[in-house]
Amino acid sequence: MPFHILFLVSIVAGFIGALSGMGGGVILIPVLTLFGMDIKYAIAVSIVSVIATSSGSASAYVRDRITSLKVGMFLEMFTIVGALAGAAITLVSGRRILFILFGIVLLSSWFALFRQKNEDWRQASHQDIFSRWLELEGSYYDRSVRQRIVYQGARAYLGGPLMFGAGLIAGLLGIGAGALKVLIHDLVMGLPPKVSTTTSNLIIGVTALAGTSVYLAAGMIDPGLAGPVILGVVSGAFMGTRLLVRLTNLAVRRIFLWVLLVLGVEMIFRGIRGG
Amino acid sequence: MQVSSHPPEKAQSDHHFDMESLVGHILLAGVLLSVTLLTVGFVWRWARVGNLRFEHSIAGMNFFEFILSTLQQTASQAFRPRLFLNMGMGILMLTPFVRVLASVFYFAFVEHNWKYTLFTGFVLSVLTYSLFLR
Numbered sequence: 349m350p351f352h353i354l355f356l357v358s359i360v361a362g363f364i365g366a367l368s369g370m371g372g373g374v375i376l377i378p379v380l381t382l383f384g385m386d387i388k389y390a391i392a393v394s395i396v397s398v399i400a401t402s403s404g405s406a407s408a409y410v411r412d413r414i415t416s417l418k419v420g421m422f423l424e425m426f427t428i429v430g431a432l433a434g435a436a437i438t439l440v441s442g443r444r445i446l447f448i449l450f451g452i453v454l455l456s457s458w459f460a461l462f463r464q465k466n467e468d469w470r471q472a473s474h475q476d477i478f479s480r481w482l483e484l485e486g487s488y489y490d491r492s493v494r495q496r497i498v499y500q501g502a503r504a505y506l507g508g509p510l511m512f513g514a515g516l517i518a519g520l521l522g523i524g525a526g527a528l529k530v531l532i533h534d535l536v537m538g539l540p541p542k543v544s545t546t547t548s549n550l551i552i553g554v555t556a557l558a559g560t561s562v563y564l565a566a567g568m569i570d571p572g573l574a575g576p577v578i579l580g581v582v583s584g585a586f587m588g589t590r591l592l593v594r595l596t597n598l599a600v601r602r603i604f605l606w607v608l609l610v611l612g613v614e615m616i617f618r619g620i621r622g623g
Numbered sequence: 624m625q626v627s628s629h630p631p632e633k634a635q636s637d638h639h640f641d642m643e644s645l646v647g648h649i650l651l652a653g654v655l656l657s658v659t660l661l662t663v664g665f666v667w668r669w670a671r672v673g674n675l676r677f678e679h680s681i682a683g684m685n686f687f688e689f690i691l692s693t694l695q696q697t698a699s700q701a702f703r704p705r706l707f708l709n710m711g712m713g714i715l716m717l718t719p720f721v722r723v724l725a726s727v728f729y730f731a732f733v734e735h736n737w738k739y740t741l742f743t744g745f746v747l748s749v750l751t752y753s754l755f756l757r
Contacts, residue, residue, distance in 0.1 A: 351665075351675035396715070400657065403650040403718050411647035421726060421739060424746050432753055482738075553650070553719040554746065560716060561753040564689070567682030571708045575661050575677070578715065582658055 349383055351576050357383065358580025362401065364607060365581070366588025371552070372581040373398055373523035374454060378611045381618075387446050389573070391438060391522030392563035395556050396574045397581040398524045402552035404582060405589075409546035414488045416543050419501050419533070420550040422482055423511045427529075427551055428558040430515025435562035438520050447619030450521055454612030457527055461605060471538060475500040479537075488543065499540050507537045511551075519559035524552040642729050646722055653718025657711045664707030677708060686716060686754035720754070723747050 357379050358372070365372035373394040380390040409415045438446065475485065484501030501507075510532045518525040526548045533544035563569050669675050681689055693709045723746050731740040 396712070399715055399719060400654055403715075403722075404654045407647045407650035407654065410643050410650065413643055415643070417642060417646065417726075418739065421743055421746070424723075425742055425749075428746060428749050428753075432749070550646075554723060554750070557716060557719045558750060558753050561686055561750075561756055564681070564716075565685050565756040569681065569712075571681060571705075571712050572677030574712060575665065575708050576675070578711075579658065579661055579665070582654070 349380075349385060349573070353383060354380075354573065354576040355580040358397065358577045359584035359587075362397075362581035362584025362586075363588040363591075364584075364604065365401070366585040367591065367604065370457060370604070371398060371524035371526050372401055372585065373521070374457065375607065375611070376577070376581065377450065377522060378454070378615055381447075387443050387450075388438060389568055389570075391446070392560075392566075392568040393570075393574050393577050394522040395435075395519075395559045395563060396569060397577045398518075398522070398556040399553050399560065400578050400582050401585045402524055402526075402549050402556065404585070406546070406549040406553060409549060412488075412546075414542050415546040415550050416484070416486045416501065416539065417550070418483055418486070419537070419539065419543075420547045422484070422504065423508060423529075423547075424551050424554050426508045426511040427515030427518065427555040430512040430517075431519030431555045431558040432562060434516040434519025434521075435559040436519075437516075438522075439562070439566055441520075444619045444622060446521070447615050451612045451614075451616030451619060453517065453521060453523070454608050454615060458605060458608035458612055460527065460531070461608065471499060475502050476505070479504040484537075486543070488540075490542065497540055499543065500538070502538045503536050507532055510536060515555050515558075518552070518555050519562070522559065524548075524556065526552055641733065642726075645725055645729060649722045649725055650718060653714055653721065657715035657718065660707050660711035660714060664704045664711060667707065668704035671704065677705060681709075685757055689713060690717070720747075720750055723750060 358376060361372040361376035361379060364375050376394050376397070377387070377390045380393070381387050406415065410417070479500070479502050482501075482504050484504060485499065486501075487496050487498040489496050511529065514525045514528045514532060517523070517528060529548040529551060530544045533539040533547060534541060539547070560569065665675050668677065684692065689709070690713050693706065693713050696706050697710070723743055727740060727743040727747050730736045730743055
């Protein structure tokens with residue numbers, strides 16, 4: 349695939365990924381396959397670019413002291429093992445299965461976003477012994493409300509194994525699976541939304557590296573293809589983040605809902621039809 | 624929701640500040656350096672041959688062999704666009720690895736938190752194993 353097409357497709361994927369907060373992979377992989385790239389190579393190229401976008405945004409959030417490093421470092425133990433298993437499954441899977449799985453993930457994300465309600469965060473009613481032993485409490489200064497928010501992470505015994513599943517999907521499909529990680533942080537572990545999102549970003553980088561190593565060993569990562577994708581996704585994400593502050597949440601959501609729905613249906617259709 | 628109106632600086636310990644600063648700066652430096660090297664590689668390639676197409680494979684190498692071969696080429700001063708591309712890719716993949724390595728040292732020698740030294744040590748071991756995969 350020519351450099352300029354790869355680069356432009358990656359800019360658009362990074363741009364939409366940053367606007368929606370779902371990362372570039374969910375857009376990049378379906379579009380690369382539409383341009384004729386083998387889905388397994390698209391997954392391998394995408395997962396390398398995920399390292400760049402997640403590390404870039406995580407660096408800012410960590411320095412702003414919103415990310416919970418201890419939550420992140422505990423959960424990484426599960427996601428990296430999941431990512432290794434997921435990537436190994438992709439190597440032996442049929443392409444049709446990957447198309448269908450990708451379509452299901454896109455439609456599930458569409459459904460989650462469609463049903464999303466902007467409810468206020470509620471602190472977990474009490475912190476269990478295991479989570480207390482893991483020191484999963486923390487605080488951050490929320491500039492929007494000018495207050496220090498104190499929180500206690502809970503149910504780590506459930507969060508850990510569930511994060512194995514999130515890592516598995518990340519390695520399997522070459523995406524960050526950030527939406528799933530945020531959901532586990534929010535609903536299971538009772539973390540505030542900003543801590544969930546920023547901690548998920550930190551975890552995604554290490555998880556993507558584990559997946560990348562499997563694809564690299566399989567000879568599926570070509571620097572000539574990965575280079576333009578990394579540059580494009582990073583540039584697109586940079587532009588998307590800047591535009592995000594000027595757009596309303598509703599406008600972003602409407603655009604992304606349509607994109608997810610069309611790509612999800614299209615991927616499942618191609619999987620059933622035979623790639 | 625528990626809140627307090629303390630400004631951020633007052634409620635943070637020095638250790639917390641150092642750990643987050645260390646991790647944040649490693650990630651930022653890694654991504655910026657990688658993107659710069661990749662850009663140099665492509666711009667140089669375009670200036671030299673008029674196209675941006677690289678046709679070289681790194682198949683058959685695991686991550687550490689890839690890094691070793693890139694370092695050998697750098698040491699022998701065999702500078703060419705391809706080397707910059709490889710350096711950019713290598714630095715990008717090393718970024719999360721170095722972040723985990725730094726976390727292990729920080730938890731072990733600065734915070735003396737053996738629980739988290741063990742957790743980050745486990746992550747580092749699995750990552751190291753995965754980077755030696757064939």
